[in-house]
Amino acid sequence: MAVLFYLHFSSRQDLADVRAKQEDTTPDMSFKLPKDLQGAKILYVNIDSINTNYRAFAELSEEAGSGLQNQMAVYQRKAANLQERYAKLQEQVNMGTIATGDAEKEEAAINAGLDELKRMETNLAYLESAAMQKNDMISQEIALYFREYSMAKGIDYIMMFGTGMPIIYANDSLDVTNDVVNALNLEYDARKAKAGTPPTK
Numbered sequence: 001m002a003v004l005f006y007l008h009f010s011s012r013q014d015l016a017d018v019r020a021k022q023e024d025t026t027p028d029m030s031f032k033l034p035k036d037l038q039g040a041k042i043l044y045v046n047i048d049s050i051n052t053n054y055r056a057f058a059e060l061s062e063e064a065g066s067g068l069q070n071q072m073a074v075y076q077r078k079a080a081n082l083q084e085r086y087a088k089l090q091e092q093v094n095m096g097t098i099a100t101g102d103a104e105k106e107e108a109a110i111n112a113g114l115d116e117l118k119r120m121e122t123n124l125a126y127l128e129s130a131a132m133q134k135n136d137m138i139s140q141e142i143a144l145y146f147r148e149y150s151m152a153k154g155i156d157y158i159m160m161f162g163t164g165m166p167i168i169y170a171n172d173s174l175d176v177t178n179d180v181v182n183a184l185n186l187e188y189d190a191r192k193a194k195a196g197t198p199p200t201k
């Protein structure tokens with residue numbers, strides 16, 4: 001008896017890891033600095049600190065991380081189990097140590113397991129997409145707050161400083177990260193309270 005079976009498992013990540021390759025297309029030409037740059041007010045925020053201490057990001061990380069990690073672990077266990085069962089079935093069929101009826105039953109069970117894995121993949125993809133959409137929404141809220149903060153304080157530029165950022169030095173006196181994080185958390189807690197959700201401690 002010949003058992004035809006195809007099993008494909010693709011590796012996944014808890015949250016989508018996007019890497020874009022960029023080429024330096026900056027033209028080699030001289031230019032003049034804007035006249036209004038002199039005396040411009042520039043501050044910076046530590047993006048690593050915001051990612052760690054802004055409660056909206058922390059809660060998203062906890063929700064998405066636990067849900068995705070748990071389901072991924074279950075997915076991987078089921079996938080490994082199906083691979084082992086298929087390998088064993090192939091060996092038994094090749095050696096003629098399994099009855100035709102039993103082989104057909106095991107093949108049907110493995111195929112049913114594959115269908116379950118496909119459903120799990122769909123659910124994992126949904127969780128990842130939902131997490132990415134919420135992450136985008138939080139990022140947009142932060143950008144809006146930066147705009148409002150800059151206008152209220154008369155700031156011309158707010159730069160991001162953190163791991164992997166092109167800024168190699170930043171004067172601590174220009175760091176407004178704590179002010180920003182505290183204000184963001186106050187606004188976030190206020191929105192949650194209005195929605196009837198207890199603020200995060």
